[in-house]
Amino acid sequence: MNRKSFKPHALAAALIVAMAPMGAAVAADGARIVNKAAVESGAEFSGFIVKFRDGTAQRANAAMVARSLQGANAVMAKSSRGAAGLRHFRRMSLGADVIRASRALSSAEAVQAMQQLAAMPGVEYVEPDLIMHPALTPNDTRYNEQWGFFDADAGIRANTAWDVATGTGIIVAVLDTGQATHSDITGNLVAGYDFITSTTVSGDGNGRDSDPSDPGDFSGGQNSSWHGTHVAGTVAARTNNGAGVAGTAFNAKVMxxxxxxxxGGSTSDIADAIIWASGGTVSGVPTLSASQKAHVINMSLGGSGSCGTTTQNAINGAVSRGTTVVVAAGNSNANASGFTPASCANVINVASVTSASARSSFSNYGTLIDVSAPGSSILSTLNAGTTTPGAESYASYSGTSMASPHVAGTVALVQSRRLALGLPLYTPAEVESLLKTTAYALAGACSGGCGAGIIDAKRAVDAAGGGGGGGGTPPTTQTYANEADFAIRDNTTINSPITVSGRSGNAPSTASVSVDILHTYRGDLLVQLVAPDGSLYTISNRAGGSADNLIGTYTINLSSELLNGTWNLRVNDNARGDTGTLRRWTITF
Incomplete structure (x- = not known):
């Protein structure tokens, strides 16, 4: 049995109006339908604002508005959910009229209502009477130190997502060192389990039991890390409680x-824990019910080597039961392909970025990275004990261990949004696709590859709302590759093609291009992506000086380009004396 050792990768509310884009459709008679996108976001609506043109009978006499509503009500009465009568509620000081429905309307019904209102003679515009909410700025005393939530070009933008979702109803299992008592997290815990079988490793005098508390993992002269407590705080520390720190999904529960x-910990124990937390059966351990199992598993741990069969089978089982598995990429400044569980399939593999929006120097990288998240100097809950538990405390840690819980917490936000709207929870594959398609590019360098970019909690949560009545299914991303070797000779230009077919629409703003070029003096090279229409996107313009090779992943805004067609990676050698090879390149969108 594989006993590989794994280690930790070490409201003061202000009223802010946050509205959807003001794009307006136009009815047949010229009436504008304003903010239709907000209605299509998946929420329910019951109020509308209608403005009649100057000179109309309705504009002169509010009583005429009620008569005009009869035609619209005749159409709305056909709804499968029962009659939804529209009535005149009041006239505003601006001259527009507020129209109310007799019950909350679904997104589709609200769009239909706006279309009927816009079709009434004399209407200038119709818009939803949107409900505004205070934008949450947590009053946690050290929130201003948590750059990972709000930094403009490196944070996950959770502060804007919290007005839409907070993680309610979602359980995140943290497979780690256990939990030290801490007032900033205790209220957000559900029952967990201690899966360590070795009494030498456990340090608590016994083997497996129902007590997941952390007695301290001090070993070999190293102090206790309280690693699990730090990770749990990033996932779901109590928020807006006037103390300490905030959590990514502060109304979610941590298991x-x-x-x-x-x-450290063994592969066999970790595999059993993955199975159990996701609702599977483990001999000798009570099986969790459907309502108790974790929706998300976070593993901020890892070891060297490729993903083993035991770990992969456990992950596959968890995913088949609907649990999303998020893992840390590792802290060796190396390709993640050489580490596990970072190299496992069916996981969301997370690299770390700094507050400067660049890959953290320690973070693993490579084509197996899915997304990136803040992982340098991350403040969270901790314990002051050097060996055994002491007083609760807070501290900043760095590592992909800190990046991973930002992602796990964001998954909880996304799934809680689905839950609140009565929509089916995303499958793990859909979650991964959503995070990738809503991520944004690093502002700084990411040598080696940082996946689709930094996760954007707000965009992900908004997309989870089911806009357009389509259920909110994330767009499917695909990776296309050309693995043929192309020789790069002196003062020549090569083109390596990839043909895309069977897709529709435009490429995303977060398309990902990975290149693997061996070439001494990479400063000789101009490397460009050539779109099917001939547009050029520069990846590297004779940069890097005398350094060798160009290997990395780059995020490019291709939203103006059609997906289908032949894409080329163009490499131009612009100096004499050095040659090389384009070994492989991929494009993901």
Whole structure:
């Protein structure tokens, strides 16, 4: 049995109006339908604002508005959910009229109502009477130190997502060192389990039991890390409680599952924990009910080597039961393909970025990275004990261990949004696709590859709302590759083609291009992506000086380009004396 050792990768509310874009459709008679996108976002609506043109009978006499509504009501009465009568509620000081429905309307019904209102003679415009909410700025005393939530070009933008979703109803299992008592997280815990079988590793005098508390993982002269407590705080620390820090999904619940102790943790224990937390059966351990199992598993842990069969089978089982598995890429400044579980399939593999929006120097990288998140100097809950538990505290840690819970928490936000709207929860594959398609590009460097970019919690949560009545299914991303070797000779230009077919629409703003070029003096090279219409997107313009090779992943805004057609990677050698090879390139959109 594989006993590989795994280790931790070490409201004061102000009223802010946040509205959807003001794009307006136009009815046949010229009436504008304003903010239709907001109605299509998946929420329910019951009020509308209608403005009649000057000179109309309705504009002169509010009583005429009620008569005009009869035609619209005749159409709305055909709804499968029962009659939804529209009535005149009041006239505004601006001269527009507020129209109310007799009950809350679904997104589709609200769009239909706006179309009927816009079709009434004399209407100038119709818009939803949107409900505004205070934008949450947590009053946690150290929130201003948590750059990972709000930094403009490196944060996950959770502060804007919290007005839409907070994680309610979602459980995140943290497979780690267990949980130390901390007032800023205790209220957000559900029952977990201690899966460590070795009493030497467990340090608590026994093997597996229902107590996932962290007795301290000090070993070999190293102090206890309280790693699991730090990770749990990033996922779901209590927020807006006037103390400490905020959590990514602060109304979600954390399930502490202890798998790491003194000296690390074994593959066999971790695999059992993955199975159990996702609702599977483990001999000798009570099986969780459907309502108790975790929707998300976070594993901020890893070891060297490729993904083993035991770990992969456990992950596959969890995914088949609907649990999304998020893992840390590792902290060796190396390709993630050489580490596990970062190299496992069916996981969301997370690299770390700094507050400067660049890859953290320690973070693993490569084509197996899915997304990136803040992981340098991340403040969260901790314990002051050097060996055994002491007083609760807070501290900043750095590592992909800190990046991963930002992503796990964002998954909780997304799924809680689905839950609140009565929409089916996303499958793990859909979650991964959503995070990738809503991520944004790093502002700084990411040598080696940082996946689709930094996750954007607000965009992901908005997309989860089911806009357009389509259920909110994330667009499917695909990776296309050309793995043929192309020789790069002195003062020549090569083109390596990839043909895309069977897709529709335009490429996204977060398309990902990975290149693998061996070439001494990479400063000789101009590397460009050539779109099917001939448009050029520069990847590297004779940069890097005398450094060798160009290997990395780059995020490019291709939203003006059609997906289908032949794409080329163009490499121009512009100096004498050095040659090389384009070994492989991929494009993901």
């Amino acid at each position: 502490p599952v202890r798998v790491l102790g003194r000296g």
